[in-house]
Amino acid sequence: MASRLSRFWPTLSRVRLSSALGSRCVSQTPNSSASGAAVASDLQPVSPASQDSHGHAEVSPFEKNPDFHGFHHHDSFVDEWNMRLAFFFGISVAIVVGGTFIHYLPDHGMRQWSRREAERLIKQREAEGLPLMTENYYDPSTIVLPSSGEE
Structure with missing residues (x-):
């Protein structure tokens, strides 16, 4: 070693x-x-070091402001506040508003409505003493069939 x-x-x-x-x-x-x-x-x-027309040496933004965030080259105070605002609105507000928007979206595919409707029909059939399901989806007495001569 x-x-x-x-x-x-x-x-x-x-x-x-x-x-x-x-x-x-x-x-x-x-x-x-x-x-x-x-x-x-x-x-x-x-x-x-490169010099401008007045004889002053050009200083890198990283030497002026070692915590440079990329939002303002000349002023570290403005750079920091622009970074804070960008992250606040870009991250915090987007997550809160986006989460609220997704939460209050309408019922996709009407799944919640169909569940409530099925529970309502089950309670209604139990109260009337009918079976929950029958072999016929429609009541056969209400179906009108064509006569054999109309074909």
């Missing part, structure tokens, strides 16, 4: 040193000293 760590130690020390400097730097000489560790004089910035 120690041999693996010693193999990557120069790389780790360069990363630690460059993060301590506060900018992205890279060593131009692979083995600048006998120990293999880079020193501040060996490190150079990866890319020069």
